[in-house]
Amino acid sequence: MTKEEKQERRRCMALSCLDAFLNTNYQNLTVTSLAKQSNIAKGTLYEYFKNKEDIILELTEGLYEQWKEETLKKVNQQNSLKEKFECFFTAVYTKDFKNYRIILNIFAGLSHYEEEETFKNFLKKIYEEHLEVINSLLEEGIKEELFIEEAKALNKGLLNSFIGFFHISLLNEKESTSIKEIKTFIDNFFLTIKKRTM
16 A cells, blocks of 8 residues: 555545544544444554544544635635635635534644644644735735735734634634624725725
């Protein structure tokens, strides 16, 4: 088996554990219970994963890659820059990505306590890739003379605001509330950095 095939098998096994992570309190899960609920032999899981944390890391990475691919495709299909911003920051709240949102919340909580660098490195990767998209959108706005040049300096503040929205979304009963709050934020953001014509 090639390295790529082994990685693909690992990813498939992690995705097979998705329902177990969604339907069982994380604290109550063990590799044994994950194997049983996913119909995978316990020995096979241990062949590919060290522990349940290793499984959720792989699962989160797989769901993130799906989210990224589909979201960036949708962003590029939008007509206006404002629609691109809205699409990028609200996609995670759509029903298509509900499972990703739940798993990412579990993963983010674990990353505060996990000592393994792989957790922090993966969150850093997500942060940097999100920042890349934001930088690209801000550059587009400046190039089209929609934004003032100084808008570039707001890139991290913008991303950190949306990370805050993500964590606060747990308090909202409906995803539509989070989407509405984000769209209001983006409306005000556009008003603030809009290039004024003389």
